[in-house]
Amino acid sequence: MHPRTLLDKIWSAHEVAAESADHPAILYIDRHLVHEVTSPQAFTELRQRGLRVRRPDKTFATLDHSIPTDARREAYVDDQARLQVETLRRNCRDFGVELFDLGSSTQGIIHVIAPELGLTLPGQTIVCGDSHTSTHGAFGALAFGIGTSEVGHVLATQCLLQKKPKTLAVHVEGQLGRGVTAKDLILAIIQKLGSGGGTGYVLEYRGPAIEALDMEARMTLCNMSIEAGAKAGLIAPDERTFAWLRSRRYAPAESAWEGAVTAWRQLRSDVGAVFDREIYMDAHAIAPMVTFGTSPDQSVGIQDHVPTDDHLQGALQYMRWQPGQKVEGVPIDVVFIGSCTNSRITDLRAAAKILKGRHAAPGLRLMIVPGSVEVKRQAEVEGLAKIFLEAGAEWREPGCSMCIAMNGDQLQPGQLAVSTSNRNFAGRQGKGSRTILASPLTAAASAVTGHLTDPRVFLL
Amino acid sequence: MQAFHKLCSAFITLPMENIDTDQIIPARFLKQTHREGLGEALFYDWRYEANGQPKPDQVLNQKAGQDYEILVAGRNFGCGSSREHAVWALQGYGFRVIISPSIGDIFKSNALKNGLLPIEVDAPFYERIRAQEVGALFIDLEKQEVKLASGEIQTFSIDSFARLCLLKGVDQLGYLVGMDEAIGSFERRAL
Numbered sequence: 003m004h005p006r007t008l009l010d011k012i013w014s015a016h017e018v019a020a021e022s023a024d025h026p027a028i029l030y031i032d033r034h035l036v037h038e039v040t041s042p043q044a045f046t047e048l049r050q051r052g053l054r055v056r057r058p059d060k061t062f063a064t065l066d067h068s069i070p071t072d073a074r075r076e077a078y079v080d081d082q083a084r085l086q087v088e089t090l091r092r093n094c095r096d097f098g099v100e101l102f103d104l105g106s107s108t109q110g111i112i113h114v115i116a117p118e119l120g121l122t123l124p125g126q127t128i129v130c131g132d133s134h135t136s137t138h139g140a141f142g143a144l145a146f147g148i149g150t151s152e153v154g155h156v157l158a159t160q161c162l163l164q165k166k167p168k169t170l171a172v173h174v175e176g177q178l179g180r181g182v183t184a185k186d187l188i189l190a191i192i193q194k195l196g197s198g199g200g201t202g203y204v205l206e207y208r209g210p211a212i213e214a215l216d217m218e219a220r221m222t223l224c225n226m227s228i229e230a231g232a233k234a235g236l237i238a239p240d241e242r243t244f245a246w247l248r249s250r251r252y253a254p255a256e257s258a259w260e261g262a263v264t265a266w267r268q269l270r271s272d273v274g275a276v277f278d279r280e281i282y283m284d285a286h287a288i289a290p291m292v293t294f295g296t297s298p299d300q301s302v303g304i305q306d307h308v309p310t311d312d313h314l315q316g317a318l319q320y321m322r323w324q325p326g327q328k329v330e331g332v333p334i335d336v337v338f339i340g341s342c343t344n345s346r347i348t349d350l351r352a353a354a355k356i357l358k359g360r361h362a363a364p365g366l367r368l369m370i371v372p373g374s375v376e377v378k379r380q381a382e383v384e385g386l387a388k389i390f391l392e393a394g395a396e397w398r399e400p401g402c403s404m405c406i407a408m409n410g411d412q413l414q415p416g417q418l419a420v421s422t423s424n425r426n427f428a429g430r431q432g433k434g435s436r437t438i439l440a441s442p443l444t445a446a447a448s449a450v451t452g453h454l455t456d457p458r459v460f461l462l
Numbered sequence: 463m464q465a466f467h468k469l470c471s472a473f474i475t476l477p478m479e480n481i482d483t484d485q486i487i488p489a490r491f492l493k494q495t496h497r498e499g500l501g502e503a504l505f506y507d508w509r510y511e512a513n514g515q516p517k518p519d520q521v522l523n524q525k526a527g528q529d530y531e532i533l534v535a536g537r538n539f540g541c542g543s544s545r546e547h548a549v550w551a552l553q554g555y556g557f558r559v560i561i562s563p564s565i566g567d568i569f570k571s572n573a574l575k576n577g578l579l580p581i582e583v584d585a586p587f588y589e590r591i592r593a594q595e596v597g598a599l600f601i602d603l604e605k606q607e608v609k610l611a612s613g614e615i616q617t618f619s620i621d622s623f624a625r626l627c628l629l630k631g632v633d634q635l636g637y638l639v640g641m642d643e644a645i646g647s648f649e650r651r652a653l
Binding site: 131165 | 480566
């Protein structure tokens, strides 16, 4: 048989109808994840047409974007946010969709809880009205973000009209150095590809450096595939993947486990499979990365200087850098550790390693927002929460929080933050806000010193 | 969905590259539960002062309500989040066509679902559009052509099914709902 890529295998297993000259393929969706912001208009569409949700058993919802992250969980930023939350609750009730609501032990950022619950499984197709759905590719699932119209399509038919994307293999040789994380790796990959360089492709991350990553790190990597414009990110599942998923709530039961794993072992690109494009990276050569501009591809190693290129002038002006300025040492106002990119237990452990026995710099605001109720519970059991509180951090409730800044958690105009989130767009974290994207290690180190800091000095 | 055949319109140019959906519609405007009324919030942080007063010298404010139905923008327009609100806001302002050397995947898909026509042209043609200081552009979806005032034409590619839906003014949900039997048969066979 002709050697096939991982994408080929998942795609062909989900074709209700193949692509023709007149029509895109009809692709079946195994898991539809829903949140309050991109779903209300889709449910309205169903009501107007008298349609039901075709497969409520494959549809799962939570609240994450608009909700407060302080202890008063229903203290919404405004009535519109409250209405949006109430609307999702009503839609889930009316259409029979399971909702991981505020106050439950399963609530959290959708891309954190779905893997945690074992909803994300190898070989699946997964969609959500959220561009960071690419996260789930870490498990060898084809997962991508869709708009509200397509949310309606999946609710009504469990299918999408899709053209098959191209494949781009990202080979990463060697191993990441001490203090260098999956976040630094993906920022380096995005820098190499450019913010539109992955458009039309599914990125398959391969090679020794990828195989060495734990599942949380793989999620961080796949999460930001969209920041290179890619449709999705993919990593072939392996024994680490299977062990991570075993006995999670929605994962196959013990009686079916061996059968499932046997099937999942087939989910890798065959030897000799041809990719449309390939790039090579050397993990050894990557330093802790930070963004300096207003697009996620505008990054440098933390020991480097801000570039002087003419086309970056607008971004540098917005961010208030001098061309050629050294990035390390710039004073910062806020550190945000959270988001679907970096709010998992391993991220919090990394931050705690640096924050333990130390305190945030005077006047600096340090916000730590766990990705889910489960992550929060685990961090409290492990004593991480105590370390954070003693370091002067705000230890908040799970949600998207200051990554998208639509729930009231936001920067003041002009403030500069080091954030573990995924987008440094102008105004992303509040009107006039300035964002430096970095790893949890770099964020924690910078919180301690009050200026952008190479975390490796704390890890000697 | 409104059908799209031909359009002749003046255009507004935003030459910046990588205009992301957070610029098109900031996240704080995503809390509404309906589609309508987002035109005022389009590019909000570019168009309004901190006190909410419109900036008089901002091009989108100067030309609001004047039948500019084409937006010409720099490379990688609509990158970033999946928010369909970006499309609704552009339509709310009055745009029916977006032209750029490249357009983000999810944005493009969202635009096509709503009757907003996304057109990718090559970089030299984009530069010639920008150089054309006054006048209109002519769009013909049937022929898949963009024509400059000078008469120069570039053809563009578009998914054939999406094109048909736009020409007929029908949305894609109806088609998918009509595939119920094939979907049911897949579910019995594969699940």
